[in-house]
Amino acid sequence: xxxxxxxxxxxxxxxxxxxxxxxxxxxxxxxxxxxxxxxxxxxxxxxxxxxxxxxxxxxxxxxxxxxxxxxxxxxxxxxxxxxxxxxxxxxxxxxxxxxxxxxxxxxxxxxxxxxxxxxxxxxxxxxxxxxxxxxxxxxxxxxxxxxxxxxxxxxxxxxxxxxxxxxxxxxxxxxxxxxxxxxxxxxxxxxxxxxxxxxxxxxxxxxxxxxxxxxxx
Amino acid sequence: xxxxxxxxxxxxxxxxxxxxxxxxxxxxxxxxxxxxxxxxxxxxxxxxxxxxxxxxxxxxxxxxxxxxxxxxxxxxxxxxxxxxxxxxxxxxxxxxxxxxxxxxxxxxxxxxxxxxxxxxxxxxxxxxxxxxxxxxxxxxxxxxxxxxxxxxxxxxxxxxxxxxxxxxxxxxxxxxxxxxxxxxxxxxxxxxxxxxxxxxxxxxxxxxxxxxxxxxx
DNA sequence: TTAATTTTTTAGATAAGACTAAAAATATTT
DNA sequence: AAATATTTTTAGTCTTATCTAAAAAATTAA
Numbered sequence: 172x173x174x175x176x177x178x179x180x181x182x183x184x185x186x187x188x189x190x191x192x193x194x195x196x197x198x199x200x201x202x203x204x205x206x207x208x209x210x211x212x213x214x215x216x217x218x219x220x221x222x223x224x225x226x227x228x229x230x231x232x233x234x235x236x237x238x239x240x241x242x243x244x245x246x247x248x249x250x251x252x253x254x255x256x257x258x259x260x261x262x263x264x265x266x267x268x269x270x271x272x273x274x275x276x277x278x279x280x281x282x283x284x285x286x287x288x289x290x291x292x293x294x295x296x297x298x299x300x301x302x303x304x305x306x307x308x309x310x311x312x313x314x315x316x317x318x319x320x321x322x323x324x325x326x327x328x329x330x331x332x333x334x335x336x337x338x339x340x341x342x343x344x345x346x347x348x349x350x351x352x353x354x355x356x357x358x359x360x361x362x363x364x365x366x367x368x369x370x371x372x373x374x375x376x377x378x379x380x381x382x383x384x385x386x387x388x
Numbered sequence: 389x390x391x392x393x394x395x396x397x398x399x400x401x402x403x404x405x406x407x408x409x410x411x412x413x414x415x416x417x418x419x420x421x422x423x424x425x426x427x428x429x430x431x432x433x434x435x436x437x438x439x440x441x442x443x444x445x446x447x448x449x450x451x452x453x454x455x456x457x458x459x460x461x462x463x464x465x466x467x468x469x470x471x472x473x474x475x476x477x478x479x480x481x482x483x484x485x486x487x488x489x490x491x492x493x494x495x496x497x498x499x500x501x502x503x504x505x506x507x508x509x510x511x512x513x514x515x516x517x518x519x520x521x522x523x524x525x526x527x528x529x530x531x532x533x534x535x536x537x538x539x540x541x542x543x544x545x546x547x548x549x550x551x552x553x554x555x556x557x558x559x560x561x562x563x564x565x566x567x568x569x570x571x572x573x574x575x576x577x578x579x580x581x582x583x584x585x586x587x588x589x590x591x592x593x594x595x596x597x598x599x600x601x602x603x604x605x
Numbered sequence: 606t607t608a609a610t611t612t613t614t615t616a617g618a619t620a621a622g623a624c625t626a627a628a629a630a631t632a633t634t635t
Numbered sequence: 636a637a638a639t640a641t642t643t644t645t646a647g648t649c650t651t652a653t654c655t656a657a658a659a660a661a662t663t664a665a
Contacts, residue, residue: 285477
């Protein structure tokens with residue numbers, strides 16, 4: 172059995188691995204979890220003992236199959252609870268994160284599988300992220316960053332890279348939501364800001380914003 | 389803010405107070421929480437510092453208004469989650485306890501109030517226990533133990549005193565559930581066992597069983 | 606009202622998970 | 636390649652919540 176803290180480390184390492192694919196450094200874990208490198212060293216030793224990751228001093232860590240399994244299990248729970256909060260309890264997509272961070276640690280296989288069925292076996296969470304199934308499997312969704320779309324091209328918003336409340340509230344303000352059609356009108360070469368057509372209105376967004384919106388085109 | 393452990397102590401003390409109404413002894417808390425008296429002493433000192441209970445050495449403890457408020461808040465959460473599990477996720481009444489013990493510590497006022505609304509503001513949980521409302525208020529339900537009913541009298545099962553899985557499975561076996569009409573046929577003077585009519589069948593139950601079934605008559 | 610028993614508290618220890626500060630190893634510059 | 640900077644680890648401390656063993660207080664019995 173894994174503690175809340177151990178689960179959070181595994182989840183963090185898992186997410187870091189989806190970005191870099193190499194051995195995950197102590198420092199990057201510390202940054203992600205807002206803790207200190209020395210605390211990370213302590214914990215990864217413990218996790219190595221538990222066979223969920225491979226650790227060699229100064230070399231960073233890699234999750235084992237068991238580690239990946241536990242991490243995706245926690246992510247499955249997190250995302251299913253997010254769907255529950257939005258679909259059933261009137262939460263908006265910028266309000267779900269903190270509560271899901273708590274709920275993801277509830278231990279009960281029956282609970283999570285029944286919840287999955289109750290929600291109709293959703294494939295993605297309210298931010299467009301895929302939900303692993305019972306066996307930890309989930310298909311990659313074809314997606315590109317809005318910032319990579321060329322002017323005059325069309326796409327549909329299918330996810331966000333940054334799920335912070337601040338960013339999501341910004342999107343709400345401009346009525347940018349999942350499933351929303353977006354057409355790129357023009358790109359400003361100086362700062363790479365984009366003028367886009369959405370809801371029949373033209374708005375201009377910075378590159379930073381465009382870098383955090385996933386599009387299917 | 390209160391830790392999981394602190395919340396469990398408050399809940400335990402609250403439940404003990406509903407039985408005895410006097411100062412709650414260190415030992416009784418230890419027994420209820422399956423911990424040691426010395427651990428209880430440590431914790432109640434901390435809780436006294438936090439103004440949720442009044443403690444004088446060797447005198448037992450009493451919850452303050454704040455302490456009662458926090459305890460009923462946790463109980464509200466526990467019971468609402470139990471309703472959710474049974475009504476929405478196909479749990480049976482003997483499966484909900486352990487999961488609700490975890491869920492009751494999730495911190496989010498919006499979550500619990502939306503859940504309450506989603507469930508249709510239930511007044512009782514799957515074991516017949518009353519659910520405190522937003523303000524911690526709940527009405528006492530008029531109830532008697534089945535063991536106090538005289539032969540030839542009729543009643544409806546409205547709750548159980550013991551919510552353990554073992555006891556509830558026993559009740560399932562004899563198809564005794566909430567809302568079930570029960571008629572007492574006779575009482576055996578030797579061991580106070582009862583013969584009752586339920587589902588048009590006569591069955592005999594021990595006094596111990598009858599002492600854990602609440603009846604409205 | 607002493608004596609024996611039980612309950613409660615204190616003192617000291619342990620484990621988990623975090624921290625700071627310093628040492629050791631690795632990376633990066635020049 | 637040596638010097639500098641960065642990263643990682645170690646060592647030691649802290650807090651929370653537990654425990655055991657012993658001391659102190661309260662209760663019960665003789």
